[in-house]
Amino acid sequence: MKDEEKKPDLVVFNEETQQYDAALKPYGTSASSPVIKPLNTASWKNDGIQRVNKQLKSKFDEVKKEYETLMQKFQYNDLIYNAKFNFEPIFGENYHLYHNKNKEPFLSIISPEQCSFEFLGSFRLNTDKMWEKIDLDDNSNVSSSAVEN
Numbered sequence: 001m002k003d004e005e006k007k008p009d010l011v012v013f014n015e016e017t018q019q020y021d022a023a024l025k026p027y028g029t030s031a032s033s034p035v036i037k038p039l040n041t042a043s044w045k046n047d048g049i050q051r052v053n054k055q056l057k058s059k060f061d062e063v064k065k066e067y068e069t070l071m072q073k074f075q076y077n078d079l080i081y082n083a084k085f086n087f088e089p090i091f092g093e094n095y096h097l098y099h100n101k102n103k104e105p106f107l108s109i110i111s112p113e114q115c116s117f118e119f120l121g122s123f124r125l126n127t128d129k130m131w132e133k134i135d136l137d138d139n140s141n142v143s144s145s146a147v148e149n
Contacts, residue, residue, distance in 0.1 A: 073130070080123060080131045083107045089125045094134060096122050112136070 007013040012022035012029045022029045027036060080097060083105035089095060095107050098117035105120065112119040123131045 073132075076121070076123065076133055077131050079105055079120075080107060091125050091127050094122055094124055094136075 012020060012025065014021045028034055083097060085095075085107035087109075089107070093109075095109060096112055096115070097105055097107055097120040098115060099120060100106055100117060106117075107123075108115065112122075122134050122136050124134050125131055
C-alpha cells in the first residue's frame, strides 16, 4: 500500500471492506469517547470459585463414602469366601462368621448366643452371591476391625 493511500490514525477505516465503519464498532473510536474501564471481576470469580469448590467437595465426599462402603463389602465378601464352611449357603438365610482357636475364619449357622468362638459378624447371602453384613439386635456393636484382619 502506498503512503498516500494510508488514512490518518484518527480515521476508522476498514481496509478489508474498504469502508468507514466507526459507527459500527461496539466501542468508542474517538478521543472524546468515554474511557473503557475493565470491570473488577475478582469478587465474582471468588464467589464462583467458592461455590464450585463447595460443590466439588460435596461430590468428592459422596464418592469417597461410596468407595469406602464398596471396599467394606469387598473385604466382607473376600473374608467369607476364604473362610471355611462345609455346607452350601442358601440365599436369604443368616449365617455367622467366627474365628476358631487358630484364628482362622469359619462360617456357621449357629447363632452367637449358642457359640463360644470369637464372633466376627452376621451375614446374609443375596441372589447375586454377594454377602451382606446384617446387624442382629444383640450384636449391633460388632467391630469392623475384627473383620478386616
